[in-house]
Amino acid sequence: MTMDKFISHEKLTALIVVLQQTGYRCIGPRIRDGAIVYDTVTALEQFPRGYRDRQAPGQYRLEHDDSARLFGWANGPQALKPLLFTPREPLWHSERQTNDSLVFNAADTTDEAIAVIGVRACDLAALALQDAHFLRPDCQDPYYAARRERLFLVAVNCTHPADTCFCASTGDGPAVNDGCELILSELEDGFLIAAANQRGRKILAQLETVSATASQVATAEAAVSAGIEAQHRRLPAGNLQERLFANLDHSHWHDVAARCLSCGNCTAVCPTCFCYSEHDEAALKGELSSHYREWDSCFSQGHSAIHGIVIRADTRSRYRQWLTHKLGGWQQQYGRSGCVGCGRCISWCPVGIDITEEATAVCTGEDS
Numbered sequence: 249m250t251m252d253k254f255i256s257h258e259k260l261t262a263l264i265v266v267l268q269q270t271g272y273r274c275i276g277p278r279i280r281d282g283a284i285v286y287d288t289v290t291a292l293e294q295f296p297r298g299y300r301d302r303q304a305p306g307q308y309r310l311e312h313d314d315s316a317r318l319f320g321w322a323n324g325p326q327a328l329k330p331l332l333f334t335p336r337e338p339l340w341h342s343e344r345q346t347n348d349s350l351v352f353n354a355a356d357t358t359d360e361a362i363a364v365i366g367v368r369a370c371d372l373a374a375l376a377l378q379d380a381h382f383l384r385p386d387c388q389d390p391y392y393a394a395r396r397e398r399l400f401l402v403a404v405n406c407t408h409p410a411d412t413c414f415c416a417s418t419g420d421g422p423a424v425n426d427g428c429e430l431i432l433s434e435l436e437d438g439f440l441i442a443a444a445n446q447r448g449r450k451i452l453a454q455l456e457t458v459s460a461t462a463s464q465v466a467t468a469e470a471a472v473s474a475g476i477e478a479q480h481r482r483l484p485a486g487n488l489q490e491r492l493f494a495n496l497d498h499s500h501w502h503d504v505a506a507r508c509l510s511c512g513n514c515t516a517v518c519p520t521c522f523c524y525s526e527h528d529e530a531a532l533k534g535e536l537s538s539h540y541r542e543w544d545s546c547f548s549q550g551h552s553a554i555h556g557i558v559i560r561a562d563t564r565s566r567y568r569q570w571l572t573h574k575l576g577g578w579q580q581q582y583g584r585s586g587c588v589g590c591g592r593c594i595s596w597c598p599v600g601i602d603i604t605e606e607a608t609a610v611c612t613g614e615d616s
Contacts, residue, residue: 251433251440253457254464257316260439261292263365263402263430266454272363272400275331277324282310284324286331286364295366296321303410303591305600319366319434322410325596327371327519331362332395333378336542339391339526344535355538357390363400369421370413370590372403372428374519380582381522400447401428407471409478412591414604417482420588422475433468440468481594481604483587484611489576491611496568500609505564507599512545514593514601515570520586525550546570567606575607 255263264274268290276289279296289295301321302309308325338355345351382392406415406422415421424431429448433440440460443449484491515521525544530537544551547566552559560566578586587603594602 251431251442251465251468252460253441253452254438254460255441255455255457256438257292257318259456262455263451264290264292266451267363267400270451272361274363274365276365277319277321279310283308284310284321286324286326286366289365292318300408301410303412303595305412305594305602306597307600308595316436317434319404319406319432320408322406322408322413323368323370323590323592325517325592327517327590327592328364328367328375328401329378329519329521331364332375332392332399333382333522333524333543334391336540337391338538338540340539342537342539355391357394359395359398361398361400362395363402365402367401367403367428368406368590369403369424370406370415370418370588371519372401372424372426373415373418373420373588374590375401376427377520377578377582377584377586377588378522400451402430402432403428403444405431405433405468405472407434407475409475410591410595412481412594412602413479413589414481414483414591415589416476416479417485417604418585418587418589423472433472435464435467440464481591481602483575483585483589483604484608487579488585488607488611489579492572492576492607495610496572498610500606501564501568503609504567504601504606505562507601508547508563508567509598510547510563510566511598512547513596513598514603515545515547516543517592517596518574519588519590519592520574521545523551546573571603571606571610 267274274289275286277284277296278287278294284296295318297318298312298315299321300311302311340352340354342350342352382389403424405424409422426444428444430452431442431444441457443452523544523546524541526539526541528537528539546569549558560569574586
């Protein structure tokens, strides 16, 4: 992608204005409860200018300096997943008629158009996996599809990876290649900007840009390269499916189970996990009932409950299911690993379990 246009920080405000005039509600990074999260934005002043995240296993905190950068941080606990595969939503409603018959109506799938500013390469890779799951031609999810159709993505090349990031080892970052409408690469005084498709070109044509200098392009490219070099965590190379499935009885599963709380934090922050449960909620008068789906986790007891039997009753089997499916089983389903190297599961694990360390320990095949 040729990044040959430059726009200053001040003039980037016009991007929000143009997107709003086009009919999008703009969502971008904002600070809430000590973390950078996606929320509605109407001005650049709401962005986390000068903030940097410090992440480590089981740790996340924000620091502030005098930098003018809006995206000098890696990621927060959210990805794009909550905007498309919502944590809790109704699928249909049933209503009792006067003759005691039931009428079923699908829940409304109409959603507003949303433009997300600040998407990282790892989350675009995760979105492609979510698309592969929810937009299957033979079984398309209408709720996800309706939101996906109305989504406009402004991506940013990542130049400040966290200590927990390892997208370079999975091939999913830090540079953005496709899967979005506009691409930004931040410099100290503004951004290189490029359109990735026709929708992006229409928006870019309405912004006040100038030609980027060779020095600016070189600086931006060097920053991305430095982001790659800064990552020291990595998954074992190659397709891990055979190695993981060959070590289902490895003693290390007991070791990680002794530390894991089965809290499900890793699956909640993971941008690719898609497990959910369904249940009905009846109104107090018993005349109306709604059928909901909400996020579930393979770490919950109910996830593997079948006819009163819990198939995976202990933490060892639950963690093994999560890791072997994420890094192995997805190869069969989607042709690649389900991990995009965002590192969220490491930072937001209360006890600091590191997926790269656990996968490496199991894949060695050396039983302790």
